[in-house]
Amino acid sequence: MDTAELYDDHDRERLVPEPPKRVDAPVRTAFERDRARLVHAAAFRRLAAKTQVVGPQTDDFVRNRLTHSLEVAQVARDLSKALGSQPDIAETAALAHDLGHPPFGHNGERVLAELSEPCGGFEGNAQTLRLLTRLEAKTVDADGRSVGLNLTRATLDACTKYPWPREHAERPAGVHADGSPRVIRKFGVYDDDKPVFGWVRDGAPLDGGGIRQCLEAQVMDLADDVAYSVHDVEDGVVAGRVDLTRLDTAAVWTTVRDWYLPAATDDELDAALAGLRAQASWPDVAHDGSRRALAALKNLTSDLIGRFCGAVQHATFGAAEGPFVRYRADLVVPHETRLEVAILKGIAAHYVMQAEDRVALMVRQRTLLAELVEELLRRGPDALEPPYAGDWRAADDDRARLRVVVDQVASLTDASAVAWHRELVASR
Structure with a gap:
């Protein structure tokens, strides 16, 4: 059966009905x-210039939000196809999953969450829904x-x-992938987007409080x-910050517990690392930057992704x-896989994300965004791009105007x- 046939008209419904395409147009689902x-969305293109872990201008090898999203999409598509669900849905969700992230990644998200408290807070995933259903122009009602x-x-x-x-939303705990602390609640919809959210979730099961992810969202996640987890380690190895043959496991295990899995024991983590090291492609010599070493590292990343997805596929089918x-159905992630993924995150966190130069930079980024928001609120619509200037003029009160900014x-x-700050704030 074609996987598209597993989805009905309710699943394919759009907020605004669209007429059939021209008869000479390519046939697409x-x-x-x-x-x-x-x-083709502008917000997707902008991901190329948004921080993933380190800023996109710091190195031409490390991932930015766009390259990360493309890699997530490839993993999601392959796993979805293996499970027999519709790969285009999982791939699109993966391509979109970081659209709502502001400048400077989770560090910027933290600032906007604090500043937007009067209008209901800020959250990157809620912002993604807002972009997809309101801000990114394609269709009007x-x-x-x-x-x-x-x-x-x-x-x-x-x-x-x-x-x-x-x-x-639950109280925040742990640390984001970029090293910034989780200080804001994770949620998926702002108050003024609840009508469209209700439309999206129509038909979702009410068991468990009606907050269950659909399977395709679980695949994206x-x-x-x-x-x-895999690619941050790869970037760290190439940058010379991570040596997989010489790991300070005591320090890494502390980071894993502090950031990701508080209940993980040394014995569990030791056993999971032994499983990773049993991979034939796990290195036994330090990375030297040669093409041979780069090829070996690429083989390791491929093997690790296959290992994790294969384990999940097997458990889900079982x-x-x-x-x-x-x-x-639901995706099933074995405990051993969660441990192995957390170890890779812990390695990157310990050797890359806790560097003092990054911590100092993050403080400067937060100050910059806070000053920019304050200045835009002071200047009003004349300082905003035309779509947002229109939103400002249509806003009913200060709360709504803060959301526009x-x-x-x-x-x-x-x-x-940085450029807006230089023009609007630093030049005053």
Whole structure:
């Protein structure tokens, strides 16, 4: 059976109905059109100039948000295809998963969350939903209001990593992949986007409080975890900060517990590392930067991704008969796989993300964004890009105007945030 046939008209529904395409246009499924719209979106292009772990201008090898998203999409597509679900849905969700991140990654998210408290807070995943259904212009409704890219319900649901509002979010704990502390609640929708969120989640099961991710969102979530755990280590090895043959396991295990798995024991982590080291491609000599070493490192990253996804696929097939679509099944991630992924995260965190130069830079970035928000609020619509200036003029109160400024700042790349600050704040 074609995987698209596992999805019904309700899954393919769009906020604004669209007429059939021209008879001479290429024949594509609704989910293929979703993917194309995302790839052509301006917000997607901007990811090339947004921080992943280190800034995109610091090195031409390390990942930025765009390259990371492409790698997550490849993992998500392959795993989705192996499970028999619709790979275009999982791939589009993976491509979109970081759209809402502001300049300077989670560090910038922290600043905007603090400053936007009067208008309901800020969260990168909630901002992604806002972009897809409001801010990224592609389609308007009968009243002339933007409905964003007008993606299908199934695709938008797959993009919803945290399917609950702020008031239902748990208290933050641990650390983000870029080393910044988790100080804001994780949620997927702002108050004024709840109507469209309700439309997206129509048909979601109510068991467990109605906050269950669809299977495609679970695939996207895992693919993100796998990709950055493996690739952050790869970047660290090439940068000369990580030597996989000489790990200070006591220090790394402390970081793993502090940042990711508080309950993990030394014995569990030792056994999981032994499993990773048993991989034939795990290095037994230090990386020397040669083509031979680079090829070996690339083989290791490929083997690790295959190891993690293979274990999840096997466990998922063992837990249910499927089909592995929407809410008919859940992804199963073995405990051993979670430990192995956490070890890789811990290695990158200990050797790369806790460096003193990064900590000092992050303080400067937070100051810059705070000053920029303050100045834009003072100047008003004349300092905003035309779409946001229109939103400002349509806003009813200061709360709504603050949200407009936050939307504008969140849309900026790292470089444009610096440039706007230089022009509007530093030049005063």
